[in-house]
Amino acid sequence: MGKEMDWGTLLRESAANIRQLSLYYPVEKDVAKLTRKYPMRINPYYLSLIKEREDAIWKQSMPDIRELEDEEGVPDPLHEDEDSPVAGLVHRYPDRVLLLVSNRCAMYCRFCTRKRGVGDPFKRIKKEQALKGIEYIREHEEIRDVLISGGDPLLLKDEELAFFLERLREIKHIEVLRIGTRVPCSLPQRITDGLVSLLRRYHPLYINAHFNHPGEFTEESRRACSRIADAGIPLGDQTVLLKGVNDSVDVMNAMIRGLWSMRVTPYYIYQADLTKGTKHFRTDVDEGIEIFKSLKFHPSLPMPHFVIDAPGGGGKIPITPECRFYDDVNGNDIKALNLESLEYNTLKSGLEDARGKVAEIIVIELGEIEDKEDKGVYELLKQYHPIYINMHLNHPDELTDDVKRVSSMLSDAGVPLGNRINLIEGVNNDPKVIKELVLGLLKLRVKPYYLHADREKDGLAIVNSLRGFTTGMAVPHLVVGDRIICPNYIVEKTSEKIVLRNYQGRTFEYPI
């Protein structure tokens, strides 16, 4: 169903009211009242993913009367409206802002944090408002990174989106642009060739998608992610832990494996926010931590941060527990290749070898990048996706013109690039040096995955100096020996609440 339709038609054919929904499923009368308060939209594509009543897709999209029965949550748990110097722009962290450009989405997720505004025709975001936000960004030179969100920015028409991106790219102090969108998952048909060829004009541009369940990995969503990755756009994912949807080790492991196979970097896993109307989705914090500990992470592939977005607006605070890498990293779907360089023949035989062993994901760890003018290498890489390349840059002085050129060609060949840093006394054991390195890497579309340190204390000091002050994308996971360690931001934990400390030292409570 909906497979051959273009995205505009799919949106128009959505079930957006009870009458339309009842064409597919019997609907209770109360639901009409509910959808006047919290809009519904399920497009035929997303609807076609439902296999049975109450499955993970159903729960995310079907209005549920319990949304009206939640007396605990608050409409704006993250105080976005308060941290907003101009309407539609949230300036919470020193160096980056959230810019809302649309309040519409391809599907209205029942658990949405912005339930208070998405889909409401009276809360449409006008072009003039977004332009005021852009004016604010122009006047604030400390902003280096703009996260364009909504609603869903990709519900804008290509020209509208290009208009905003153009204005933002004119601003000299903006280094990185990001788009937060659920479209690769909820309406993958929106990811057209035209759209990606438009987006790739604004590099470094990142896209963060939002998948919550392996049932959302389809031929269509794979094609959408491929198109984005092939355009050299680093693709990340943010997943919300949701009760009855994905709160199990097996489901989350399948999520991570699936994301890797689509060249999507798992970025954040969120504890659900305290949004009014979403209580029935909230999982227990300790359960989430237990699930996270059991996930199968790989030493050269990206792993997510598990975070609570602090109620009251303190920002995202990690509650990532101590973990270990999964032992059997060369299982039957991952093949780690250690190559000295990107020499064509060695590369080709390595990739063939990986393919022969049902390698779904091929990891190449490179000690150093060779200066390659040879286009053949890049053409070769394109034929063997998914391929990840891990670099090993330890110091900003290593971001030479050669490295810049090669990494840009690799990105354009659709290869997600990661980096491992070794913390070395006298070389880079200095927060300023590491900060310059990680922000430099992000400008090159390279994500710092891991920071290896001999002494835990040194590594923690570095991570603490980055967290919050820079984007989470710049914060590597600390590895000491065989342990993956996150600084402890939990100040106190009782049977009722957890008290968290944010990067500024302020404390926030989240009820358990």
Ligand SMILES: *Cc1c(COP(=O)(O)O)cnc(C)c1O
């Ligand atoms: C999530 C968020 C950001 C971006 O955070 P990163 O860690 O950089 O991904 C920026 N501003 C606000 C208000 C946010 O909620």
Ligand code: SF4
């Ligand atoms: S796509 Fe994002 S903004 Fe839109 S309803 Fe879903 S969670 Fe909310």
